[in-house]
Structure formats: structure tokens, C-alpha cells
Amino acid sequence: MLTQAAEDYLKSIYKLQEKGGKVSTGNLAEYLDVKPSSATGMIKKLKTMKLVSHERYQGVTLTDAGKTIALEIIRHHRLLELYLFKALGVPWDGVHEEAEKLEHVISEDMEARMDAFLGYPTEDPHGSPIPDKNGVVLKAPSVQMTDLNNGQSCVVAEVSDDDSALLRHLGSFSLYPGTAFRVIEVAPFEGPFTIDIAGQQVVIGREVAKHIFVNNIEETDNV
Amino acid sequence: MLTQAAEDYLKSIYKLQEKGGKVSTGNLAEYLDVKPSSATGMIKKLKTMKLVSHERYQGVTLTDAGKTIALEIIRHHRLLELYLFKALGVPWDGVHEEAEKLEHVISEDMEARMDAFLGYPTEDPHGSPIPDKNGVVLKAPSVQMTDLNNGQSCVVAEVSDDDSALLRHLGSFSLYPGTAFRVIEVAPFEGPFTIDIAGQQVVIGREVAKHIFVNNIEETDNV
DNA sequence: TATATAATTTAGCCATGCCTAAATTAATTT
DNA sequence: AAATTAATTTAGGCATGGCTAAATTATATA
Structure with a gap:
């Protein structure tokens, strides 16, 4: 071990x-x-x-052996995050810290039981891919939010999981994986993003936007 | 820490x-x-x-401070055993080993969430008392099975949790906490016990019986 | 009581994994 | 190319928590 x-x-x-x-x-x-x-x-x-x-x-x-172990630990971490979120109701800004300790300690049996309970999920609460039991990761391609332009619509794919305060901030706007939004305006000179989420206008700082990844990008007409 | x-x-x-x-x-x-x-x-x-x-x-x-910590760890252990048993279906002979590692690692928040999920339980799957969040333990008085005599009926109160093979053995007779049985015969010279569980006759070795504790003892008529 | 035995403690070593400070090697600038 | 700067590695130390072997203290026996 x-x-x-x-x-x-x-x-x-x-x-x-x-x-x-x-x-x-x-x-x-x-x-x-x-x-x-x-x-x-x-x-x-x-x-x-x-x-x-x-x-x-x-x-x-x-090495291949090292990668196998790394993926095993990452699998533990992300399964645990999702399990804690769904089964015990741990808030999404708290699951990372807890999983960080548990990931080294759970048995293969417990991993398998959580996996089954969750219905063999492929993504954790932050949108990160959960490697399968053979270490296969399927990550949907996504784009950093800072690469978006005015008038583009998209869906949140993934956010960083390790900054609790950031997650609470995003949560206050319901900016979870799966949430759709439209870019109303990108302020010039590396400025913040003004976006529309479900009719609400929200300003997202550039530093925050770096931690958000999106997909399903579409050009939309300006209102 | x-x-x-x-x-x-x-x-x-x-x-x-x-x-x-x-x-x-x-x-x-x-x-x-x-x-x-x-x-x-x-x-x-x-x-x-x-x-x-x-x-x-x-x-x-x-010391009082030491006892508080000891009870906190024991509480973690027993809550985890029951949680793993009920929520994830880990067999009762497997929960001890898993809890042994997790008990040092879970947060107070997770402890509280498991406690609530389980409905603030007072006993783990082996019948051991779960200390409450203030460290208060209420252990019902029980008697070692080796102190039973012919013709006595009783209910299993508690069994040792740390011997997986023993637990599988007991499980094969459905000898769980809450199970009632009657002593048919205690063999002389420190011999084994023959008992009746739900109509089935079962022989329990003396060494095994030392790990079983019972209560609700009643004298019954011989058949 | 003296002595043998058993329990406990001390002394000193090992592996893990962190640290600081110094030496080495690589990369960049002039 | 030489010199400065940056990255990396080596050397040596510290805390944790095991270990063995030897010393100590307590207990039991003769």
C-alpha cells in the first residue's frame, strides 16, 4: 500500500x-x-x-502504473464528492475538503457500492469526469469562459472544485454545471463579464470566469 | 489535531x-x-x-479530556458501522474494518449528517451503544452467554465486532442483536451450548459464546 | 530475606516526509 | 562567451511512531 x-x-x-x-x-x-x-x-x-x-x-x-494509481485516487475523490452531495446532502462547496481525506481510505468494496448507489455516474458535482473502474476518463470538450464573446449562449460544463469561497459565490448565482447563460457584455481591457442567467443579470469577474468552463456554445441575437 | x-x-x-x-x-x-x-x-x-x-x-x-476524545472516536466508529450497513449495504462482518479507517477522518459535519440520516440511533449493528454527541453512553446491562443455564430464554444484546470470521459464523445462524434463543443444553466440563433459534437447533462452541452477550433472560419450561 | 522472574522503561536505531541552507546545474542576459 | 539568475538537488536536521536490546523496577518464589 x-x-x-x-x-x-x-x-x-x-x-x-x-x-x-x-x-x-x-x-x-x-x-x-x-x-x-x-x-x-x-x-x-x-x-x-x-x-x-x-x-x-x-x-x-x-508511468502507466503511476497513472493507474492516480486515476484510482481521482475516481475515489469524485465518487465521494458526488456521494456526499447526493446521499448526505453535503453542500457542493464542502464536498472537496471531505473527499480529500476520505479518498485515501475507502476500500474497493465501498467504491463499488457508492458507484452502484449513484447509478455509475460519469461526472461529479463540479462537472469533472469520474474515471470508470478501469481508469477510463471521458471528458467532454469545453471552453474557458474567458474565451466567450458578446451574445454567445452556453451551458456550464465544469468549475474548479478546490476553492470553497468561489463555489459559494457561483452557487449564489446558481452557476452549477448544466446551468445555461448568455453573455451580454464583455467589458474591454480584460474586464468582467455581464451575463444573463434565467433572466437575471449578473456580473462575473475575469478571475472568477477563469475557473468556469462551458460548452454547447451558440451565437444568439442581441436583445 | x-x-x-x-x-x-x-x-x-x-x-x-x-x-x-x-x-x-x-x-x-x-x-x-x-x-x-x-x-x-x-x-x-x-x-x-x-x-x-x-x-x-x-x-x-x-483524563476527562482523554475520555472525551476516546468517546468521540468510538462514536464515529459505531455511527460509521451502522451507516455503512444501512446506507451502503456493507455486510455486518465487513463494517468494522472499514470504520476503523474512516473513524479518524470524517468531519463533525459528516458525523452529524449520518446521525440525522440514521435517526439518532443508539446502537450499532453489533449491538454496541453509540455515544451521543455529548459523549453520553447508555449501555443496557447484559450477561455473557457463558453464564446461561439449561432452559433459559434470552435475546442477543451484543456481539464482538472485530472478528470477521466470528461474525460470519454467527450470521449463518441469524444470531444478530435482537434475535431470541433458548438454551437447550449446556454440555458439562466447559462444553458447547446447544440452543434453539426459531425452531432450529444449533450448537455454539464455548469460545464463541464468550463473544455473545444477552439480556431479557427468562426461565422456560423444558420441551 | 534473597533471588528469580516478569513487567516496564530507557537508549538507540529505522523509515517517512517535512524543513532549511548550501551546492550544483541550467537558462538568461549582457 | 561570461556572468548573473533561476531551478533543482544534496546534505543534514526534526517529529512521529514503530522496532530491538539492555537496564531498571516490581513481584513472586524459594
Whole structure:
């Protein structure tokens, strides 16, 4: 069995790899809120376990074995988020923190029972894909909200799950995955977005919009 | 926040204290499957935290603060056992192992949500009392099955939760808490018990009977 | 009471995983 | 290309919580 710390490193490498491409010691350390020297140490250990590849100063890559474990942990996390949300009514801005601890601890049996209870779901409450039991992830293509233009309509696909305050903010506008909205105006000079959600006009700051991903984009006539 | 190890020590001290009275370093170490010297070390640490009292060679006692934490962990454990059993259908011989890991990790919020979901229960699936949120335990008095005599009828009150094979064995006779049975014969010389459960005759070994506690004892006529 | 035995504690080591500070290597600027 | 700056790694330390082996203290036996 891997330690919790090792699992967290693998998960983080997977997520950084997914976003940015190359994963440096420094990026990884920053993401995990540890010092670079600590990351170096763990990378060395994971390498001896053949869970990552690494050449000095070159960045880390997950091996197939490492990726399998990373996806297993991510699956646990997202199944737990959805389970806590649906079965216990934990608010969507609280499920991440709870899942972060539970993900390392649940058995395969419990994973399977939650999966069945939830009807073999494919998305967590923030719209992130839940890898299936074989580690297969199907992520619908989506676009960062900051790439939208005036007059476009779309549906929220996914939002960041790790910032509780952000989630409460989005929740106050009902900006959940599945919610449709229309861009009324993008303020110039990297300004905020004014959008229409179910007839309500709402202003979304640019920094917030970076954490929102959408799909089903359509051009609509201005009102 | 306490470490998981420290929580396990407090819980174990509470349980040993409950059964036997004096808790020695050796007993504690054996119960936790560590060496006595390891127990000494942790006892010292818990003492500096004022969670236990201890004088060299005299045995350990929980302070009020230590007892509060022990009961909190036991509450988590038993609520989890019942929750896993009722909400996820985990078999009763599997809930202990799972709860053993989860008990250290769930939040107060999750504890409260499970408690509400279950209707503020007072007993886990093995008949052990669930301390309430203030740490109050109400344990109905019960008698070890080995103290029963021929012709007595009773109801199963509680069984040990930590031996999975034993639980499967008991389950095969439907010997759950709440199940009534009548003692047909106690074999002499510390022999096994022959009992009647719902018309079925079953032989229960003495060692097994030591793990079963009963109440509502009545004398009945022999058939 | 003296001695043997059993329980407990101390001393010192190991692995994990974090840290700081210093050294090394790579990348960038002049 | 040389020098500066940035990234990474190494070296050595700390806390946790195990371990073994040796010393100590208590208990039981002769």
C-alpha cells in the first residue's frame, strides 16, 4: 500500500500533466504546498517504485502504473464528492475538503457500492469526469469562459472544485454545471463579464470566469 | 489535531478500562499489536498532552479530556458501522474494518449528517451503544452467554465486532442483536451450548459464546 | 530475606516526509 | 562567451511512531 503522501503526489502530477504538459519539481512543490526539496525527495522514491519517470532537471512523468494509481485516487475523490452531495446532502462547496481525506481510505468494496448507489455516474458535482473502474476518463470538450464573446449562449460544463469561497459565490448565482447563460457584455481591457442567467443579470469577474468552463456554445441575437 | 495513532491509543485505553479495570502498558501494547516499549512512548506523549494519567509501573487512566476524545472516536466508529450497513449495504462482518479507517477522518459535519440520516440511533449493528454527541453512553446491562443455564430464554444484546470470521459464523445462524434463543443444553466440563433459534437447533462452541452477550433472560419450561 | 522472574522503561536505531541552507546545474542576459 | 539568475538537488536536521536490546523496577518464589 502506498502512503497518503505518495498518493497525493501521483494525483497532483496527473492533474498538472493534464493541464500544462511538463511537470517540474517546482510546479509540483508549489501545487502541493511543500518545498521543492521535499518534492525532489518524493520523486526519487516514486521513481524507485517505477511510478514516475524522471531525469535530473527534466520534469516528472507518470508511468502507466503511476497513472493507474492516480486515476484510482481521482475516481475515489469524485465518487465521494458526488456521494456526499447526493446521499448526505453535503453542500457542493464542502464536498472537496471531505473527499480529500476520505479518498485515501475507502476500500474497493465501498467504491463499488457508492458507484452502484449513484447509478455509475460519469461526472461529479463540479462537472469533472469520474474515471470508470478501469481508469477510463471521458471528458467532454469545453471552453474557458474567458474565451466567450458578446451574445454567445452556453451551458456550464465544469468549475474548479478546490476553492470553497468561489463555489459559494457561483452557487449564489446558481452557476452549477448544466446551468445555461448568455453573455451580454464583455467589458474591454480584460474586464468582467455581464451575463444573463434565467433572466437575471449578473456580473462575473475575469478571475472568477477563469475557473468556469462551458460548452454547447451558440451565437444568439442581441436583445 | 491528534494523530491517528494517538486516537487509537485513547480508544484502546477506554475499551480496556471498560472491560478489565486497570490498563497496563503490556495489555495496551498487546491490544494494539505493538511492543510494550512503543506503548510506553505514546503514553508519555499522551501524558504531556494531559489526555492520560500515568505513574511508572502503575497503569494508565484517561483524563476527562482523554475520555472525551476516546468517546468521540468510538462514536464515529459505531455511527460509521451502522451507516455503512444501512446506507451502503456493507455486510455486518465487513463494517468494522472499514470504520476503523474512516473513524479518524470524517468531519463533525459528516458525523452529524449520518446521525440525522440514521435517526439518532443508539446502537450499532453489533449491538454496541453509540455515544451521543455529548459523549453520553447508555449501555443496557447484559450477561455473557457463558453464564446461561439449561432452559433459559434470552435475546442477543451484543456481539464482538472485530472478528470477521466470528461474525460470519454467527450470521449463518441469524444470531444478530435482537434475535431470541433458548438454551437447550449446556454440555458439562466447559462444553458447547446447544440452543434453539426459531425452531432450529444449533450448537455454539464455548469460545464463541464468550463473544455473545444477552439480556431479557427468562426461565422456560423444558420441551 | 534473597533471588528469580516478569513487567516496564530507557537508549538507540529505522523509515517517512517535512524543513532549511548550501551546492550544483541550467537558462538568461549582457 | 561570461556572468548573473533561476531551478533543482544534496546534505543534514526534526517529529512521529514503530522496532530491538539492555537496564531498571516490581513481584513472586524459594
